[in-house]
Amino acid sequence: MKHLGSTAALAFAVSTLTFVAAAAAGEVVWWTPNWGQARAEKLAADFMKANPDITIKMEVTTSNGLPQRVLTALQSGAAPDIIEVQHPWVNGYAKAGLVLPLTDVIGDTSDYNKAAINYDTYEGQLYGWPYRVEGVAVIYNVDMFKAAGLDPAKPPQTWNEWMAAAKAMTKDGVYGLAMTGGGEVGNTVTRSVPLIWMNGGNVISDDQTKATVNSDEAVAAIKFYTDVYKNGYSPDSTLQNDGLAVRALFIAKKVAMYMGGQFDLPPIKAGDATINVGAFPIPHPDGKQTTAIVNGWSYVIPKDAKNPDDAKKLLAFLNTTENQGFFTDTFPARTSSMALPRFQDPVLKPFSGALATGRPAPNNPHWVDIGKALFDGIQRVLGGDQDAKASMDQANDEIQALLDS
Amino acid sequence: MKGRVGLYFILPAMLVLVLLIAYPVVYTGYLSVTDPKGALTGKNFVNALRPAVTKQAIFNTIYWVLGSIVFQVVLGTLTAILLNQQFPGRSIIRSITLIPWVVPGIVAATTWAWMFHTEFGIINYMLTSADVIPSPIGWLTDRNLVMPVLIAVNVWKLFPFVAIMVLAGLQAIPADLYEAAKVDGARFWDEVWFVTLPQVRPVLVAVTLLLVIWGLNSITLIYAMTGGGPANRTMITPIQIFHLAFDSFQFNQAAALSVMFFAVAIVIVAVYVRIVPQTPGAAK
Numbered sequence: 001m002k003h004l005g006s007t008a009a010l011a012f013a014v015s016t017l018t019f020v021a022a023a024a025a026g027e028v029v030w031w032t033p034n035w036g037q038a039r040a041e042k043l044a045a046d047f048m049k050a051n052p053d054i055t056i057k058m059e060v061t062t063s064n065g066l067p068q069r070v071l072t073a074l075q076s077g078a079a080p081d082i083i084e085v086q087h088p089w090v091n092g093y094a095k096a097g098l099v100l101p102l103t104d105v106i107g108d109t110s111d112y113n114k115a116a117i118n119y120d121t122y123e124g125q126l127y128g129w130p131y132r133v134e135g136v137a138v139i140y141n142v143d144m145f146k147a148a149g150l151d152p153a154k155p156p157q158t159w160n161e162w163m164a165a166a167k168a169m170t171k172d173g174v175y176g177l178a179m180t181g182g183g184e185v186g187n188t189v190t191r192s193v194p195l196i197w198m199n200g201g202n203v204i205s206d207d208q209t210k211a212t213v214n215s216d217e218a219v220a221a222i223k224f225y226t227d228v229y230k231n232g233y234s235p236d237s238t239l240q241n242d243g244l245a246v247r248a249l250f251i252a253k254k255v256a257m258y259m260g261g262q263f264d265l266p267p268i269k270a271g272d273a274t275i276n277v278g279a280f281p282i283p284h285p286d287g288k289q290t291t292a293i294v295n296g297w298s299y300v301i302p303k304d305a306k307n308p309d310d311a312k313k314l315l316a317f318l319n320t321t322e323n324q325g326f327f328t329d330t331f332p333a334r335t336s337s338m339a340l341p342r343f344q345d346p347v348l349k350p351f352s353g354a355l356a357t358g359r360p361a362p363n364n365p366h367w368v369d370i371g372k373a374l375f376d377g378i379q380r381v382l383g384g385d386q387d388a389k390a391s392m393d394q395a396n397d398e399i400q401a402l403l404d405s
Numbered sequence: 406m407k408g409r410v411g412l413y414f415i416l417p418a419m420l421v422l423v424l425l426i427a428y429p430v431v432y433t434g435y436l437s438v439t440d441p442k443g444a445l446t447g448k449n450f451v452n453a454l455r456p457a458v459t460k461q462a463i464f465n466t467i468y469w470v471l472g473s474i475v476f477q478v479v480l481g482t483l484t485a486i487l488l489n490q491q492f493p494g495r496s497i498i499r500s501i502t503l504i505p506w507v508v509p510g511i512v513a514a515t516t517w518a519w520m521f522h523t524e525f526g527i528i529n530y531m532l533t534s535a536d537v538i539p540s541p542i543g544w545l546t547d548r549n550l551v552m553p554v555l556i557a558v559n560v561w562k563l564f565p566f567v568a569i570m571v572l573a574g575l576q577a578i579p580a581d582l583y584e585a586a587k588v589d590g591a592r593f594w595d596e597v598w599f600v601t602l603p604q605v606r607p608v609l610v611a612v613t614l615l616l617v618i619w620g621l622n623s624i625t626l627i628y629a630m631t632g633g634g635p636a637n638r639t640m641i642t643p644i645q646i647f648h649l650a651f652d653s654f655q656f657n658q659a660a661a662l663s664v665m666f667f668a669v670a671i672v673i674v675a676v677y678v679r680i681v682p683q684t685p686g687a688a689k
Contacts, residue, residue, distance in 0.1 A: 068651040092654060096441070182546065182634060237523035239546035239635050249524065369653045376458075379636035383548050398456060405452050 027055045028310045029080035031070075033297075034060050039327050047317050054310050074098040079302035081311035087119035087130060087296050091363045094122035099300040101125040105312045106319075115294035115360035116333045122363070128298030129315055134261045134330035135292035135354025136190055138162075138283070139268075142276035144169050144256040155280035159224055162283040166233040169256040176233040178249055178258040179225060181382045183242025188378060189361075189371040191259045194292045195221040197359065198284045203374060204399060208364050211399035213374060214392040220285075223388040226381040239382050251275070262351040263330050279350040281357070292354035293361055296333065331355060366402040373398040436660035449661035458637050458645060459662070465552070466641040469627075470620035472556040473563070477616055478609065480560060481567020485605075486597060488568065489575045499572075506565040514629035517558045521545050521630075546635050555639055559626055563619070567612050574608035575601060610681050617677065621670050642666050 032040040037060050044056040059080065061069065067089060073079045074093060085093075093099045103126045109117050116130035138155075145152045148168040156162040166176030180188045193203060201217030204210065212218065229238045235249060247264050249255040251271035259282065268277055284290040299318070301311050318327065325337035331352060332338060343352065361367055377395035380386045386394070440446045453459065488499050505513065520527050521544040529541040544554050582600050591599065602609075624643050627633065633640035633648070646666065650659035 071651065071654060096654075183632075235524055236541045236543060237525075237546070239543060240523060245524075254524070366653075372648075372652070376634075376636045379634060383546065383635050383638075385548060385636060394457070401455060 026053050026307070026310065027057055028082065028307055028314050029057045029059065030082040030311075030314070031059050031061050031073075031080050032084055033066070034062050035329055036327060043318060043323060043327060047314055050317075051313065054313070056314065074302050074304075077304050079304040081301060081305040081307050082314065083300050083302065084297050085128070085300055087116055087128065087298055088361055088363075088367055090120045090128035090298055090300060091122050092365050092368075093300060094125070094127035095365055098303055099127050100303055100305070100308055101127055102129050102301065102312075102315070105129075105316065111321075111334050111336050113294065113296075113333045113335070113355060115355075115358060116296055116298070118360045119363065120298050128300050129319055130296060130298045130333035131319055131324050132298075132328040132330055133294055133296035133333050133355055134263065135294050135351060135358040136194070136259050136261055137279045137281055137292070137350035137354055138257055139250065139260045139264060139277060139279050140257040141250070141253070141255075142278045144174065144253075145278070148256075152278055155278070156283050157280075158283055158286050160286065163224075163228065163231070163233075166228060166257065167231070170233045173254065175235045175249075175255050176257060177228050178241065178246040178255040179228050179234045179238055180242050180246055180259075181226075181229065181234075181238040181378060182240035183245060185372055185375045187243040188375050190293050190295060192222065192225050192374065192378060193361070194282055194290075194358075195225055198282075198288050198291050200288065203370060204362055204364065204403065208362060209403060211396045211403060213377075213399060214389070214396035219388050219392045222378060222381065222392055226378060226388060229382055239379060261330060262348050265347065277347065279347055281350045281353055290357055292358040294355060294358035295361075296330070298333075364403075366405075369402050370399050373402070433660045433663055436657050437664045438661075440657060449657045450665070452655075453649070453658045453662040453665070458640060459642075461637055462640045462642045462645045465637075465639060466621065466643075468552060469556065469559075469623075469639075469641050470617060472552070473559045473620050474613060474616045476556070476560040477564050477567050478613060481564040481612075482571050482602075482605075482609070484564065484568040485571035485575055486601065488572055502568055503565045505562050506569075508562075510562070510625040511629055513562055514558070514626045518545065518630040521554060545631055548635065548638050551631060551635065551638050555627055555630060558630070559620075559623070562626065563616065567616070570608055570612045571605050574605035578604045613681075614674065614677060617673065618670070621666075621673075 030040070030044070037058075040058060044058060048054065048056055061084075066085075070083055070085055070089070073083070075098065090099070094101075106126055106129055109126070112130060113133045116133050117126070120126050120128035120130055140155070142152045145155075145165075148165070148171075150165055150168060156165045162177070169176035180191055182188075196203060196213070196218045199217040199221045201212065201215050201219075201221060203213045203218070205212050228234045235241065235246075235255065237245070237249075241249070243260060243264075246255060246258040247260060247267060248271075250258055250260075251268055253272070253275070262279075265277065268275060281290045282292060299315055301308050301315070305311055317323065319334070321334055321336045322340075324332040324334045325340040325342070328337075331343060332340075337343075338352065364370065373395045376398075377391040380391045380394070381388050385391070437449055438445055438447070440448070484502060488495065488502065519525065521529075523529060523541050523543045523546060526541075526544070528544065529538075532538045533541060543550070545551050578601065582604070583596055586596050586600050622643060623641075624647060627639050627641060628644055628647070631639045633644045642662065643666070646659050646662050649655045649662060
């Protein structure tokens with residue numbers, strides 16, 4: 001009987017043991033996305049050379065399903081020490097008390113992109129350490145531009161000129177301007193909200209109490225966005241195209257212009273090096289100014305991190321002027337890093353310009369859902385269910401319900 | 406003593422069951438009636454029911470489940486009857502029929518999504534180059550086409566399962582029943598209607614029940630092919646729950662919706678289990 005009892009205890013121990021993971025002292029677990037893996041490995045090696053008592057254990061993440069994976073890790077209590085997340089996610093984590101404040105570790109923020117700092121701030125404290133920022137511009141095929149009789153030195157600046165250019169280049173199976181209208185929801189939000197802003201509208205009011213996406217200015221912007229497709233200048237597959245899909249069509253020379261980031265440039269070159277690529281800032285309505293959504297990535301330290309002190313040490317190392325400039329796929333969040341040679345390429349100018357004219361998305365815990373409501377609304381217009389006004393009326397109701405809840 | 410020994414042996418299994426099934430169920434129930442701070446509330450149910458998408462998702466779920474099952478059962482049964490005939494190469498055809506069911510769901514869904522893609526899809530490519538259609542069709546983006554297309558893929562995926570189950574049932578039918586029918590002058594379709602179908606009825610009942618449960622649960626196919634779009638045209642309740650929890654981080658609302666969905670599913674299954682097998686004339 002006694003023997004049996006100990007057997008049962010052993011069985012119990014074995015079946016529970018697998019649920020407990022032990023962390024080694026001096027080990028920092030760092031979740032980093034796959035596109036920066038090589039650079040992350042280099043930085044980790046440099047750091048470990050300088051700090052022999054700390055070991056960095058890297059886990060490579062992919063963008064597909066990353067928000068779910070991060071959230072699960074943060075809530076499970078078994079989180080890594082450092083995670084790279086997109087700026088807009090930080091506020092939600094901070095509100096739920098899932099990440100540690102970093103204000104005193106970061107110190108002076110005057111060298112950082114304002115929009116990025118704004119994203120990472122919750123109730124006066126910084127909860128993320130921004131290291132990468134980017135904005136959208138219009139990428140175009142210079143040769144198609146010329147073939148359509150347009151002057152690449154004078155790219156379209158207003159919506160009317162932009163639509164005319166799209167029309168001029170739509171021929172022989174090529175579409176002039178590919179808009180996104182499917183796939184990744186965030187892609188379409190990033191590309192449509194700036195049009196609403198530059199027309200003087202907004203998705204929600206500045207005090208975040210009222211939905212304003214059915215104002216005349218916002219409806220006109222959505223009408224412009226969807227008219228590109230309705231006029232036949234955006235591909236038949238617009239309703240299922242996200243940023244990656246329109247890029248693939250651009251590489252296949254089926255699309256002459258699309259809104260993208262500078263992270264699109266290397267893949268275009270790898271896909272078809274013969275394409276002569278140019279870029280210009282997103283055009284604006286007559287007499288108004290261009291703008292963009294500033295997006296990007298931050299580091300966070302989970303509340304349940306096993307080794308937050310060493311994690312902070314690593315973050316301080318990763319965020320020096322040189323290392324930010326080295327690590328980012330797009331632009332660094334530090335202004336001083338922007339002076340590095342790799343950011344001086346002339347084709348990058350419209351993209352870095354978007355950082356100056358760009359705005360952050362509102363820091364609202366419902367922003368993901370608000371974006372989804374806008375996205376659904378755009379899809380209803382593209383699919384012919386509703387016109388822009390009716391569709392934005394419905395989106396406005398849905399967004400208002402989110403703000404009220 | 407003997408009973409206790411047995412208890413010890415099943416203890417690890419029971420522990421796993423409690424941890425992996427009972428705890429999540431109870432915790433979901435708890436989440437559904439509390440707010441994020443843990444205070445009791447009924448607001449989650451109201452908030453989950455209020456958006457227009459909830460109603461649309463319920464309608465879509467019914468459309469999806471009914472549409473799928475009707476074609477799965479009919480096509481599966483017909484296939485089983487055909488495969489039960491004597492013809493050369495029968496076992497090879499039987500094996501080939503099973504392929505759609507054996508292919509992993511996510512692989513099948515992704516492949517179909519590419520085949521149906523408006524721009525790059527092989528289906529539009531074949532149809533346009535053969536001049537069957539003048540311009541590409543938005544199979545997965547046209548508001549009236551997308552659900553039928555998804556149902557077709559779901560039918561393709563699961564009819565082999567129905568076929569193989571019914572085939573097993575068919576093979577259990579004694580040959581003398583058919584001989585007796587033949588003596589009475591029955592033709593092929595008479596045999597199907599008066600001998601075969603009544604004999605495989607219990608199998609069909611069980612299979613349909615499984616299909617209902619799988620249909621109500623299915624996320625993979627729709628999620629991978631359309632993600633519930635365009636504009637929520639293919640949003641079904643399980644995907645809405647997933648979105649609420651993991652995209653919107655509204656775990657409490659998602660739990661509330663899950664609890665309601667669970668209740669509805671239980672009622673449907675219970676009614677089905679009670680009523681269907683007791684229909685008069687059922688084969689006993």
